[in-house]
Amino acid sequence: MKDNFRQSMKWLHTWVGLAVGWVLFFMFLTGTLGYFYQEITRWMEPERPLVAHHYSNEKLIDIAQNYYDKHGAGDIEWDIILPTVRDNNLRVGWREPRKEGEKRSRYKVKVIDIDTASKVQTRETQGGRLLYRMHYRLHYLSTSLSYWIVGFCTMLMLLALITGVVIHKKIFSDFFTFRAKKGLPGWLDIHNVLSVIALPFHFMITYSGLLFFLFTYMVLSTDLQTNEEQYKEMRKEIYPRAAHIKSIGEAQDMLPISTLYQQVKNTNTWKADELSYVSVSAQNDINAQVAFVRHETDITYNPQDTVVVNGITGEIITQAALEYTTAGMIHNGLFSLHEGQFAGTIARWLYFFTGLIGTAMIASGLVLWTTKRKPQQLKKPKGPDFGYRLVEQLNIGTLIGLPIAIAMYFYANRLLPLTMADRANWEAHVMFISWALLLVYPAFRPKTKAWSEQLNLATVVFIFMPILNALTTNKHLGITLSHGDWQYAGFDLTMLVIGLTFAFAGVKFKKAQRNKRSQRVNSKGRPLNINTAVESELVLNKENRGAL
Amino acid sequence: MLLLICLGFSTMVLFCMAMEKHRQQVINSEVPQYLSNSFRPMAWLLLVITFYMSGDLYGWSIGPAVFFGALTAALLALILLLTYKAEVVPLLAIILPLAAISNFYL
Numbered sequence: 001m002k003d004n005f006r007q008s009m010k011w012l013h014t015w016v017g018l019a020v021g022w023v024l025f026f027m028f029l030t031g032t033l034g035y036f037y038q039e040i041t042r043w044m045e046p047e048r049p050l051v052a053h054h055y056s057n058e059k060l061i062d063i064a065q066n067y068y069d070k071h072g073a074g075d076i077e078w079d080i081i082l083p084t085v086r087d088n089n090l091r092v093g094w095r096e097p098r099k100e101g102e103k104r105s106r107y108k109v110k111v112i113d114i115d116t117a118s119k120v121q122t123r124e125t126q127g128g129r130l131l132y133r134m135h136y137r138l139h140y141l142s143t144s145l146s147y148w149i150v151g152f153c154t155m156l157m158l159l160a161l162i163t164g165v166v167i168h169k170k171i172f173s174d175f176f177t178f179r180a181k182k183g184l185p186g187w188l189d190i191h192n193v194l195s196v197i198a199l200p201f202h203f204m205i206t207y208s209g210l211l212f213f214l215f216t217y218m219v220l221s222t223d224l225q226t227n228e229e230q231y232k233e234m235r236k237e238i239y240p241r242a243a244h245i246k247s248i249g250e251a252q253d254m255l256p257i258s259t260l261y262q263q264v265k266n267t268n269t270w271k272a273d274e275l276s277y278v279s280v281s282a283q284n285d286i287n288a289q290v291a292f293v294r295h296e297t298d299i300t301y302n303p304q305d306t307v308v309v310n311g312i313t314g315e316i317i318t319q320a321a322l323e324y325t326t327a328g329m330i331h332n333g334l335f336s337l338h339e340g341q342f343a344g345t346i347a348r349w350l351y352f353f354t355g356l357i358g359t360a361m362i363a364s365g366l367v368l369w370t371t372k373r374k375p376q377q378l379k380k381p382k383g384p385d386f387g388y389r390l391v392e393q394l395n396i397g398t399l400i401g402l403p404i405a406i407a408m409y410f411y412a413n414r415l416l417p418l419t420m421a422d423r424a425n426w427e428a429h430v431m432f433i434s435w436a437l438l439l440v441y442p443a444f445r446p447k448t449k450a451w452s453e454q455l456n457l458a459t460v461v462f463i464f465m466p467i468l469n470a471l472t473t474n475k476h477l478g479i480t481l482s483h484g485d486w487q488y489a490g491f492d493l494t495m496l497v498i499g500l501t502f503a504f505a506g507v508k509f510k511k512a513q514r515n516k517r518s519q520r521v522n523s524k525g526r527p528l529n530i531n532t533a534v535e536s537e538l539v540l541n542k543e544n545r546g547a548l
Numbered sequence: 549m550l551l552l553i554c555l556g557f558s559t560m561v562l563f564c565m566a567m568e569k570h571r572q573q574v575i576n577s578e579v580p581q582y583l584s585n586s587f588r589p590m591a592w593l594l595l596v597i598t599f600y601m602s603g604d605l606y607g608w609s610i611g612p613a614v615f616f617g618a619l620t621a622a623l624l625a626l627i628l629l630l631t632y633k634a635e636v637v638p639l640l641a642i643i644l645p646l647a648a649i650s651n652f653y654l
Contacts, residue, residue, distance in 0.1 A: 173567070175563070175564075176560075176563075176564045176567070176570055176626065176627055176630055178627050178628075178630065178631050179631075180631050180632070193627055197619075197620050197623040197624055197627065198620045200616040200620075201616065201617070201620060297607065297609075297610075298607065298609045298610070299609045299610055299613065300609060302609075333609075337613055342610050344549075346549040346550070347549060347614055347617060350549075350614075350617040350618070350620070350621055351617065353620075353621065353624075354617060354620050354621075357620070357624070
C-alpha cells in the first residue's frame with residue numbers, strides 16, 4: 001500500500017511538474033529578477049546621474065520641496081523618495097490629475113538631479129518593474145485571466161512540492177548527497193539538492209504567492225459568506241489604510257519639511273535614522289500632514305516605522321498608527337517574506353540566489369523528464385515520439401531561450417531609437433518576439449546542436465551586455481566602478497557573470513557530447529554499439545528506479 | 549549576515565560529519581568513536597546558537613527568515629565543496645566562523 005501510494009505520488013509529481021513547468025520557470029525567473037527591479041530600472045535609465053552626494057537628508061528634502069513647489073501639481077498628496085542602497089537617486093512622485101478615459105490617475109515618479117535640482121529626462125521604458133509584474137500579471141493577457149493562470153500554476157507547484165517531499169525517500173540520509181555523475185543519477189541529484197537546500201523558501205514563496213490574490217481565488221467562499229458590506233469591512237480589517245487627508249481649503253503655510261524632519265528625529269520614537277520616504281498630504285492647508293516613513297524594521301509592518309506630524313505645528317499625530325488584527329499581521333508577514341522588502345543588500349542577494357535555486361530546480365526537473373525517457377525513446381524504430389520531441393524543444397526554447405529573451409529586452413532598451421513611438425511597449429515586444437523565435441528554432445535543428453547553439457548565443461549576448469552599455473552610454477564600467485556607483489556597475493558585472501556561467505555550461509555540454517561521440521567511435525566495428533550504449537543507460541535507469 | 553552564513557556552514561559540516569559515508573569523504577583517518585558520536589549534538593547546539601544569533605542581530609521578526617536564507621547559502625557551498633573539493637571542508641568549517649566572529653567583534 002505504502003509503495004503504491006508513493007508510486008502514485010511519483011506519477012503525480014512527474015506530470016504536474018511537466019504540465020506547468022515552463023510557466024513556473026517563467027514566473028520564478030522573472031520573479032527572481034524582481035528582487036532587483038529598482039536596480040534594473042536604474043540601469044535602464046542611463047540618463048540618471050551617477051551617485052555622488054554627501055548631502056544630509058534635510059538638504060535632500062529641501063531640494064525636493066523646491067522642485068515640487070516649482071513644478072508640482074498643487075496641493076495634492078505627493079511623496080519624496082530618498083536615496084537608498086537600492087536606488088541612489090532622489091525622486092519625487094505624485095498622482096497626475098486624471099486624464100479623460102483613464103480609470104485611475106497615474107502615479108508618476110520624477111528623478112531629480114541633486115546637483116542641478118532639476119528633473120532628469122529619462123528614456124521611455126518600463127524598466128525592471130515590467131519584468132517583476134510579469135511574474136504574476138504575465139503579459140498581453142487580461143489581468144483576471146493572468147491571475148487565474150498564475151494561481152492555477154502556483155497551486156500545482158504547491159502540489160509538486162508536497163508530492164516531491166513524499167517521494168524523496170531519504171530526505172535526511174541523502175541530505176548532502178550530490179554525485180556529479182552524467183545522465184540520470186546526476187540530474188536526479190541536482191534536482192534533489194536544489195529542492196532540499198531551499199525547501200523552506202520554496203514552500204514560503206509558493207504558499208504566500210497564492211495569498212496575494214486570495215479574494216480572486218477564493219471568490220466563491222467570500223461571495224457565499226459575506227455580503228458587499230461585510231466584504232468591504234473585512235478588507236478594511238485586513239488592509240487598514242490611514243484616513244485620506246483632504247484639504248479644507250483654508251490656506252496656511254506649512255513649516256519646511258526639513259524642519260519637521262528635524263523635530264521628528266529629536267523625538268524618541270525615531271530610533272535608527274533610515275528615512276525611506278516622506279509623504280505630504282494637503283500641503284499648505286490647515287489640515288496639512290506629513291508622514292515620515294523609514295525602512296522596514298519588521299516583517300509584519302511595524303506601525304512605529306511611520307511617524308505622522310501636523311504640517312503646520314509639527315505636533316506628532318499618534319492616532320494615525322494602523323492597527324492590525326492577528327490575521328492581518330500573519331498576512332503582512334507572509335507578504336513581506338514573499339517580497340523581501342525588508343532585506344538589506346546581502347539578504348537581498350540571498351533572496352536572489354535562492355530564487356535562482358528555485359528556477360534551477362524547475363529547470364532540472366524538466367531536463368530530468370527527458371533524460372529519463374531518452375534511452376527508450378532512442379530505441380524506437382521511428383525515432384522519438386512527438387511528445388518527447390516537443391518537451392525537449394520547449395526545454396531548449398525556455399530554459400535557455402527565456403534568459404536570452406530577457407537579455408534582448410535590455411538590448412532593446414539601449415538600441416531602439418529614443419524618439420520611437422510606443423517605445424516602452426516595443427521593448428517588451430522585442431523580448432517576446434525573441435522568445436518565440438528561440439522556441440521555434442530547436443524544431444529545425446538536431447537537439448544536441450540546438451542546446452549548444454543556444455548556450456553559445458546566451459554566452460555571447462550576456463557577455464556583450466557591458467560592452468553594449470559602454471558603446472551606447474557615457475557610463476561604462478570603468479566610470480561607474482571608479483565612481484563607486486555599485487547599482488549601475490553591479491548590473492553590468494552580474495550580466496558578465498551570467499554570461500560566463502553560460503559559457504561554462506556550454507563548454508561542459510560540448511565536452512560531454514565529445515565523450516559520448518568518442519565512445520561511439522571507439523566501439524566501431526561492433527554492430528550493436530548504439531544499442532549497447534542505450535542498454536547501459538537502461539541498466540543505470542533500473543538501478544535508480546528506487547530513487548526516481 | 550556573513551557571520552550567520554559561516555556559522556551555518558560549520559553547523560552543516562558537523563551534521564554531515566555525523567554521517568559515516570560523508571565522514572569518509574572528508575577525512576581519511578579514523579575518527580575516535582566518542583568524537584564522531586559528539587558531532588550530532590554539537591551540530592544541534594550550533595544550530596540553536598546560529599538561530600539565536602540571527603534573532604539577536606535582525607530582531608525576532610526578520611531574524612528567522614534570514615536564518616533560513618543563510619542556511620541555504622551555506623548548504624549550497626558545502627554540497628559543492630563535498631563533491632569537488634572535500635578535503636578543504638574541515639579546515640573551512642573552523643576558519644570561517646572564527647574569521648567571521650573576529651571580524652564581527654573587532
